[in-house]
Every structure is written in structure tokens, then in C-alpha cells.
Amino acid sequence: MDNITSNAGNLPNRIKKALITRFSLRMDQADDREIDRNIREGLELNGTYLWTLMCAILIASIGLNINSTAVIIGAMLISPLMGPIMGIGYGVGIYDFRLIHKALKNLAIATVISFITSALYFYITPLNSAQSELLARTSPTIWDLLIALFGGLAGIIGATRKEKSNVIPGVAIATALMPPICTAAYGFVHGNIGFVLGAFYLYLLNCIYIAVPSILIVWFIHPVARREINDKLRFRLRLFLFSTVFVSFVPSVFIAVNFVHNQVFDRNVSDFVSKELVFSKTFPIDYKSSYKNKTIDVVLVGRQLDENTIAEIENTLPKYGLAGTRLIFKQVGMHQEDINAIKTALAKDILADNQKEAEKKEQILQSLQANARSAEKKAREEKEKTYMNMAREIYIQYPEINEVLFADAYVSRQKDKNIDRIPAVVIISKHTLKKDTRTKIMKWLKFRLEEDRTKMIFINR
Structure with a gap:
């Protein structure tokens, strides 16, 4: 029992010691x-x-x-x-x-x-x-x-x-x-x-x-x-340090306070516009607010608001923390610049949407082009590998053959108006190959290329 009491009494000291050790510099x-x-x-x-x-x-x-x-x-x-x-x-x-x-x-x-x-x-x-x-x-x-x-x-x-x-x-x-x-x-x-x-x-x-x-x-x-150093110099140094910190601190506080007020003002204006400027036949298409001037400029399109409605809206400003803020409505039909403002705002929206759509299509096109290039490169590499293996097999079976040329030939026939593309293979040997040898090579190449129309040319040098 005494041990339990002793451990319980030492617990705060143990926690304090552990914290000091943990956070010690x-x-x-x-x-x-x-x-x-x-x-x-x-x-x-x-x-x-x-x-x-x-x-x-x-x-x-x-x-x-x-x-x-x-x-x-x-x-x-x-x-x-x-x-x-x-x-x-x-x-x-x-x-x-x-x-x-x-x-x-x-x-x-x-x-x-x-x-x-x-x-x-x-x-x-x-x-x-x-x-x-x-x-x-x-x-x-x-x-x-x-x-x-x-x-x-x-x-x-x-x-x-x-x-x-x-x-x-x-x-x-x-x-x-x-x-x-x-x-x-x-x-x-x-x-x-x-x-x-x-x-x-x-x-x-x-x-x-x-x-x-x-x-x-x-x-x-x-x-x-x-x-x-002596106490007098230490005091002067610390006083200078404190003064420097304080003087540099004060302007940042004022700027921060102004920044916070701006943020709060903008948020209150956004709430006010979204909740109070809702009408059946009149629509706010743009608004600008200024905390410095305490103004909210709103551009409306549709049926014009009468003075009573505007007065009722202005009376709701204090509810959103906007007391003392001046509300300025610009309605279509009052001034030509209002129409121009609406046209400009709509043009900007349309241009932005078109630009986003164009960028999206451009990204898709670039992706397709990249995929096509990758597929084309892969097909070319596979074809080159196939041709290399075929050439090696020919050289092993027929040492008298020096070179093998693989190509795609475009064939035009006198009685046919179309152009056909067929595989073509040129065999270059040291001397003229026998007929049965040429026949075997032709059959083997057609089988390997999986194309019966393969054109083969034999040349001896």
C-alpha cells in the first residue's frame, strides 16, 4: 500500500521529468x-x-x-x-x-x-x-x-x-x-x-x-x-532590440486588420448578393465591391426595379454587416454604358468558355497524336525485328545470299486504275540461284509475311 502511494506521489515528478527530457534542446x-x-x-x-x-x-x-x-x-x-x-x-x-x-x-x-x-x-x-x-x-x-x-x-x-x-x-x-x-x-x-x-x-x-x-x-x-558586458550596455542593447521589434511589428498589425476587414466585407457582400438580389424577372449579372469606398456596384438585366424595392433592399444591408455601405444599381435601359457593360461581361464569359473548350480539345488531340506516334513506333520496331530474324534465317540456309531488301511496293497495272501496295523482297546473291531454290524461298517468304501477293526479285552480283 505504501509503495502504491509512493508511486502515485512520484507520478507528477516522473511526467515532468519525461517532458523536460523530451523537449530539451x-x-x-x-x-x-x-x-x-x-x-x-x-x-x-x-x-x-x-x-x-x-x-x-x-x-x-x-x-x-x-x-x-x-x-x-x-x-x-x-x-x-x-x-x-x-x-x-x-x-x-x-x-x-x-x-x-x-x-x-x-x-x-x-x-x-x-x-x-x-x-x-x-x-x-x-x-x-x-x-x-x-x-x-x-x-x-x-x-x-x-x-x-x-x-x-x-x-x-x-x-x-x-x-x-x-x-x-x-x-x-x-x-x-x-x-x-x-x-x-x-x-x-x-x-x-x-x-x-x-x-x-x-x-x-x-x-x-x-x-x-x-x-x-x-x-x-x-x-x-x-x-x-556591463549592465548598462546590456540594458541599452535589449532596449534597442525591443524597440526594433515593436516598431516593425505595429505596421504589420494595421495591414493585417485591414486585410481581415476586406475579407469579411467581401464575404458579407457575397452573402448579400446571393440572398437578397433574387428576383423573378431581374437578374444580377455582375457586381463589384470596394471596402475602401464602402460601395457595392451591381449590374442588373431584366425588368427595372422601382424605388420602393431598392429602398427595401438597402434596408437589409445592416443585417449582413454592411451598414453604411452605398448600394449602386446599374440597370439596362438607363444608360448606354450599362448595355456596353453587359455586352462586355457576356463576351468575356463566352470567350472564357470557348478558350476552355479549345484547350480541352487541344489536350485530347495531343494525347491522340502521342498515342498514334507511340503505336507507329512500336509497329515499326516489331516489323524491323521480324525482317531481321527472317534475314538471319535466310543467310543460315543459303550462305550464297549476300543481301535481303524488304520494302513496300506500290504497283500500277495497265488494265487497273488503282494502285496496290504489296510487300516486296529483293534477294541479292553471289551467283544465280537455282529455280527450285528460288521457289522454296518464295514460298517461305510468303508464308512468313502472311501475304500471297509478295513480290520477290532475285539479283546476282
């Missing part, structure tokens, strides 16, 4: 000197680093230009920008100001080189439109901050382990350091200051929130390379 931690060496080597700005950097930035620029997610991921996989950022965090964590200066300088140089390389690409490329992958890097939010934060945490944990894994490439993909630089370069080339500011803010956000977890983890593991 000390278990597979690399040697302090190895961590220090790896991080310092990762921020070196040598020739290989710069060439890899330029290749990665060009790949990322092309991926954004053609809107290819796979290409952008490939660029981020080979991106070497993580090294200097983690070097900054490590330098702050061990209070090595010379290392911090070197990492900041190398990061600045790498950023400038990346920006110039991407700008040159966007200056010469004939593709000028901003695709969705590029536009996604112009308005960073708190979610981008969180991705960088947890990505940086995973990165520094992976960098301090004995066994190296694929953590660093994964962090490079998640935090996406390359695309914001490319987006800023695109905005610079096309004179869009909004793109430049938004993209550089995202890049700065990623850099800060990758470095911050590195600082915290280095403070936690307390490596031997950590230097001792």
Missing part, C-alpha cells in the same frame, strides 16, 4: 565551438556565395515574372541569405559587436547585389504585368511576421544540432527572402513606389524576425563564445 546540441564555426562560415561573402546569390535571384525573378510557384521555391532553396541573418542574431546573442558589424555589412551587400540583379532582369524582360505571386509580396501582414518568427526559431535550433538536417532549406522556403527583393526591384523599374516600400518592409520584417529567435536561443544555450 540540450540532448543533441552540437559543441559550442562547432556552432560558432558553422555560423561564422555561413556569413562569408566569397565568390561562390555571390554567384549562388545572383543565380538564385534571377531564378526568383523569372518565377515571379511567369507566376510559377515551383520556380520561386527552387530559387528559395538555393538562396544563401539565411547565413548573414542568423549571423546577426548569433552576434547579438554572444555580444560580439565585430561579428554583428560583419554580418550586417555582408547582408547589406548581398541585398544590394540582389536588388541590382533583379532590376536588370525586369528592365530587359518583355513581360511587364504584375502577376499574383508578385502582388502577394506587396502587403505584408502579421502572418508573415509569425512565419518569419517560427521559421527563424526552427532555423537556429537546426543550426545548433549535431546532425544537420533539411531545416535551413525549409526555413528559406517558408520565410521567402528572395521574392520581396525581386518585387521591390520590379516596383523600382516600373516606377511603383508602393511595391518598393511594401516589398522592402516584408524583407525587413523577415530579417528581423528570423534574427530575434536566434538571439533568444543563443541566450538560452549560453555558448562559451558569449562575452561579458
Whole structure:
């Protein structure tokens, strides 16, 4: 009984010990000197680093230009920008100001080189439109901050382990350091200051929130390379760090709030249109909403709505969280531009449907052509194999035969207007073959070719 009571009393301690052991960062931690060496080597700005950097930035620029997610991921996989950022965090964590200066300088140089390389690409490329992958890097939010934060945490944990894994490439993909630089370069080339500011803010956000977890983890593991500084300098450093984190955090919150409001507004408008704009002889064919202007523009076709009906519809707006939103109806018959809008919308729908149908037929045609080519190649290979085997059998039975030619002959006869295609075999021998030998060969070839009309020609050289 005492043993049971003792075990029950020790159970919380055993669970606590098991959890501490399971989540401990000390278990597979690399040697302090190895961590220090790896991080310092990762921020070196040598020739290989710069060439890899330029290749990665060009790949990322092309991926954004053609809107290819796979290409952008490939660029981020080979991106070497993580090294200097983690070097900054490590330098702050061990209070090595010379290392911090070197990492900041190398990061600045790498950023400038990346920006110039991407700008040159966007200056010469004939593709000028901003695709969705590029536009996604112009308005960073708190979610981008969180991705960088947890990505940086995973990165520094992976960098301090004995066994190296694929953590660093994964962090490079998640935090996406390359695309914001490319987006800023695109905005610079096309004179869009909004793109430049938004993209550089995202890049700065990623850099800060990758470095911050590195600082915290280095403070936690307390490596031997950590230097001792006085309390006043330590306080100033931490105050600066906190201020930087806070200042960079605030704009992302406002952008995120605005983003959420936009999403909610669009969802409420969609619910409103689908439930309230339902009539027997009037149909909404298109609508546009603007959260910024608090407006909903609806194009209607059919019987025109009277003022009472419109007033009733407007009164339902608060029910969908759209109080204060202005509802603008454009009905056919009121203005010529309404008719033009309807024609344009219908033309777009028809064109899109036709294009989808054409693409589907093109895919089917390409598939049939590929199958036909494959079948033709297979038939040709089987025929060549049959001819080769037949020739070998002839050479074994009749050593005096030098060559055998197989072909399809197109035969025209004087009394027949049609053209017949029949197998033809040319036998070339050292001397004239006997009649019975030629007869045997003819019968054997017709049997093997399964064609009684086979034409055989005997030549001696």
C-alpha cells in the first residue's frame, strides 16, 4: 500500500521529468565551438556565395515574372541569405559587436547585389504585368511576421544540432527572402513606389524576425563564445532590440486588420448578393465591391426595379454587416454604358468558355497524336525485328545470299486504275540461284509475311 502511494506521489515528478527530457534542446546540441564555426562560415561573402546569390535571384525573378510557384521555391532553396541573418542574431546573442558589424555589412551587400540583379532582369524582360505571386509580396501582414518568427526559431535550433538536417532549406522556403527583393526591384523599374516600400518592409520584417529567435536561443544555450558586458550596455542593447521589434511589428498589425476587414466585407457582400438580389424577372449579372469606398456596384438585366424595392433592399444591408455601405444599381435601359457593360461581361464569359473548350480539345488531340506516334513506333520496331530474324534465317540456309531488301511496293497495272501496295523482297546473291531454290524461298517468304501477293526479285552480283 505504501509503495502504491509512493508511486502515485512520484507520478507528477516522473511526467515532468519525461517532458523536460523530451523537449530539451540540450540532448543533441552540437559543441559550442562547432556552432560558432558553422555560423561564422555561413556569413562569408566569397565568390561562390555571390554567384549562388545572383543565380538564385534571377531564378526568383523569372518565377515571379511567369507566376510559377515551383520556380520561386527552387530559387528559395538555393538562396544563401539565411547565413548573414542568423549571423546577426548569433552576434547579438554572444555580444560580439565585430561579428554583428560583419554580418550586417555582408547582408547589406548581398541585398544590394540582389536588388541590382533583379532590376536588370525586369528592365530587359518583355513581360511587364504584375502577376499574383508578385502582388502577394506587396502587403505584408502579421502572418508573415509569425512565419518569419517560427521559421527563424526552427532555423537556429537546426543550426545548433549535431546532425544537420533539411531545416535551413525549409526555413528559406517558408520565410521567402528572395521574392520581396525581386518585387521591390520590379516596383523600382516600373516606377511603383508602393511595391518598393511594401516589398522592402516584408524583407525587413523577415530579417528581423528570423534574427530575434536566434538571439533568444543563443541566450538560452549560453555558448562559451558569449562575452561579458556591463549592465548598462546590456540594458541599452535589449532596449534597442525591443524597440526594433515593436516598431516593425505595429505596421504589420494595421495591414493585417485591414486585410481581415476586406475579407469579411467581401464575404458579407457575397452573402448579400446571393440572398437578397433574387428576383423573378431581374437578374444580377455582375457586381463589384470596394471596402475602401464602402460601395457595392451591381449590374442588373431584366425588368427595372422601382424605388420602393431598392429602398427595401438597402434596408437589409445592416443585417449582413454592411451598414453604411452605398448600394449602386446599374440597370439596362438607363444608360448606354450599362448595355456596353453587359455586352462586355457576356463576351468575356463566352470567350472564357470557348478558350476552355479549345484547350480541352487541344489536350485530347495531343494525347491522340502521342498515342498514334507511340503505336507507329512500336509497329515499326516489331516489323524491323521480324525482317531481321527472317534475314538471319535466310543467310543460315543459303550462305550464297549476300543481301535481303524488304520494302513496300506500290504497283500500277495497265488494265487497273488503282494502285496496290504489296510487300516486296529483293534477294541479292553471289551467283544465280537455282529455280527450285528460288521457289522454296518464295514460298517461305510468303508464308512468313502472311501475304500471297509478295513480290520477290532475285539479283546476282
